[in-house]
Amino acid sequence: MATKPMRIRASVKDGVTEVKALIAHEMETGQRKDANGAVIPAWFITEITATHNGKVVLSGEFGTAVSKNPYLAFRFKGGAAGDKLAVSWKDNKGESRTDEVAIA
Amino acid sequence: MNNQRRNVLKTGTGAAVLGALAAAGIIKPGIALAEWNKAAFEAKSMADTLKALGAAQPTDSKEVQVTGPDIAENGAVVPVGVTSAIPGTTLMAILIEKNPNALAASFTLPAGTEANVQTRVKMGQTSNIYALVKAGDKFFVATKEIKVTLGGCGG
Amino acid sequence: MNNRLKTLALALVVSIVGQAQAEDTSAKLLDGINEYRDALADGNPSELVAAEGEELWKTARGPKNATLERCDLGLGPGVVKGASAQLPRYFKDTGKVQDLETRLMTCMETLQGIDPQEVVKAKWLKGEREKMAALVAYVVTQSNGHKIKVDMRPPAMKQMYEMGKMAFYYRAGPMDFSCATCHGDQGKRIRMQELPDLRTNAGAAAGWGSWPAYRVSNGQFWTMQHRLNDCFRQQRTAEPIYGSDVTIALSVYLAANGNGGKVVTPGIKR
Numbered sequence: 001m002a003t004k005p006m007r008i009r010a011s012v013k014d015g016v017t018e019v020k021a022l023i024a025h026e027m028e029t030g031q032r033k034d035a036n037g038a039v040i041p042a043w044f045i046t047e048i049t050a051t052h053n054g055k056v057v058l059s060g061e062f063g064t065a066v067s068k069n070p071y072l073a074f075r076f077k078g079g080a081a082g083d084k085l086a087v088s089w090k091d092n093k094g095e096s097r098t099d100e101v102a103i104a
Numbered sequence: 105m106n107n108q109r110r111n112v113l114k115t116g117t118g119a120a121v122l123g124a125l126a127a128a129g130i131i132k133p134g135i136a137l138a139e140w141n142k143a144a145f146e147a148k149s150m151a152d153t154l155k156a157l158g159a160a161q162p163t164d165s166k167e168v169q170v171t172g173p174d175i176a177e178n179g180a181v182v183p184v185g186v187t188s189a190i191p192g193t194t195l196m197a198i199l200i201e202k203n204p205n206a207l208a209a210s211f212t213l214p215a216g217t218e219a220n221v222q223t224r225v226k227m228g229q230t231s232n233i234y235a236l237v238k239a240g241d242k243f244f245v246a247t248k249e250i251k252v253t254l255g256g257c258g259g
Numbered sequence: 260m261n262n263r264l265k266t267l268a269l270a271l272v273v274s275i276v277g278q279a280q281a282e283d284t285s286a287k288l289l290d291g292i293n294e295y296r297d298a299l300a301d302g303n304p305s306e307l308v309a310a311e312g313e314e315l316w317k318t319a320r321g322p323k324n325a326t327l328e329r330c331d332l333g334l335g336p337g338v339v340k341g342a343s344a345q346l347p348r349y350f351k352d353t354g355k356v357q358d359l360e361t362r363l364m365t366c367m368e369t370l371q372g373i374d375p376q377e378v379v380k381a382k383w384l385k386g387e388r389e390k391m392a393a394l395v396a397y398v399v400t401q402s403n404g405h406k407i408k409v410d411m412r413p414p415a416m417k418q419m420y421e422m423g424k425m426a427f428y429y430r431a432g433p434m435d436f437s438c439a440t441c442h443g444d445q446g447k448r449i450r451m452q453e454l455p456d457l458r459t460n461a462g463a464a465a466g467w468g469s470w471p472a473y474r475v476s477n478g479q480f481w482t483m484q485h486r487l488n489d490c491f492r493q494q495r496t497a498e499p500i501y502g503s504d505v506t507i508a509l510s511v512y513l514a515a516n517g518n519g520g521k522v523v524t525p526g527i528k529r
Binding site: 172173174175176177178180181182183224251253254 | 288291292294295296298299450451452475476477478529
């Protein structure tokens with residue numbers, strides 16, 4: 001199944017880069033049932049990594065309690081306008097995706 | 105929307121892509137690819153979760169804070185975050201006491217990243233939210249109750 | 260003051276204090292909920308849907324293999340900015356009052372050769388209707404911050420308004436509900452959610468101006484057709500045909516009542 005693009009905003013001010021990311025993902029808990037009473041299998045992002053020019057600035061692990069279409073915001077020192085900021089995720093089905101923006 | 109800002113690098117299946125990214129130097133091997141902490145995420149109670157995280161006896165700290173509203177209109181999406189003023193904070197985790205599995209998310213912070221991460225979580229019901237923080241080899245914790253209400257038909 | 264009067268006065272004071280405390284508590288709760296809503300507004304997942312819609316807008320599709328970039332939403336071919344703030348509108352080329360979704364169906368048919376029935380017959384959030392939702396998310400994002408400005412001069416708009424008003428007050432279903440049952444009074448709420456009084460300018464502007472929206476309760480982006488359809492469903496009455504006149508009439512009624520109010524689309528709702 002095709003993954004959908006993320007929306008990443010990254011902007012630098014006074015030497016600190018603020019990153020806000022919205023990730024398109026179902027984040028199915030594995031605790032819900034469908035109309036026929038069958039359990040909908042868990043499907044969720046397990047790992048997420050943000051890099052600035054290839055250097056990791058945040059890595060995280062998610063459980064099923066992170067909301068559908070996850071949102072993540074954080075700040076790191078450094079970064080300059082035009083630098084690359086990438087966010088990658090991997091889910092429990094082995095799918096993954098990376099999107100990249102230039103820091104504004 | 106600016107398409108140039110959203111340049112898709114790769115999409116595909118798991119390890120192969122991450123491997124390729126690592127090879128391309130986008131992700132440094134050995135930093136980002138730590139194994140997902142199954143034991144911690146599948147633990148049910150707070151105590152078991154803390155144990156699985158190696159944080160059986162965290163110290164209460166006023167320098168750690170759970171950020172978020174006092175009340176959530178819907179438990180499916182509750183904005184929460186963790187901030188820590190403790191120098192050398194390297195790990196921050198969000199735990200929801202009354203969820204089926206307490207651990208919602210954990211973050212590893214390299215030097216230079218501020219100890220302030222915001223995300224959104226699901227809450228099954230009104231519950232205490234715990235922010236667990238690691239600095240050096242010590243764990244610290246703070247808590248905040250968030251009430252979950254039920255709304256009407258969606259505005 | 261005799262004792263009875265004193266007791267009465269005391270009771271009165273107690274009851275006023277009690278009421279003030281209750282109001283204080285509910286004001287606090289509302290502050291909390293507003294804080295919650297503010298926290299969600301930055302990073303509205305509608306952005307993800309709108310991004311898909313923008314791609315779709317520029318993608319050649321259908322038997323005619325064309326994009327929607329020449330679609331006229333009322334402000335001229337290809338003009339998207341501010342267009343949905345002025346819908347529904349009377350369109351001379353079709354001779355009809357159209358809302359955003361039926362107008363997009365016209366563009367899909369004329370420019371791309373896509374049969375409108377593909378949208379009408381699809382299920383919510385599936386097939387062509389899912390694509391419609393993405394297009395809607397893209398278009399309404401371009402009207403965020405604009406003012407609701409529907410042109411009520413054409414006689415067809417006036418007719419639609421009257422029909423919408425009738426539909427708004429029309430009681431139906433096993434509960435004998437109308438739209439007005441919940442949305443025709445000041446200060447009503449369901450549980451902790453305030454219900455806008457859609458008869459008034461402020462209420463209609465708040466309601467109409469913040470849809471279409473992303474709903475956090477189900478993680479779905481809902482168009483106005485979807486929203487209105489669900490009102491009928493909640494009324495436990497027959498659900499209208501997608502894009503039918505009654506849905507457009509209700510939209511005209513709401514939009515006209517909200518004229519001049521601020522558009523904050525796509526919204527984010529519980």
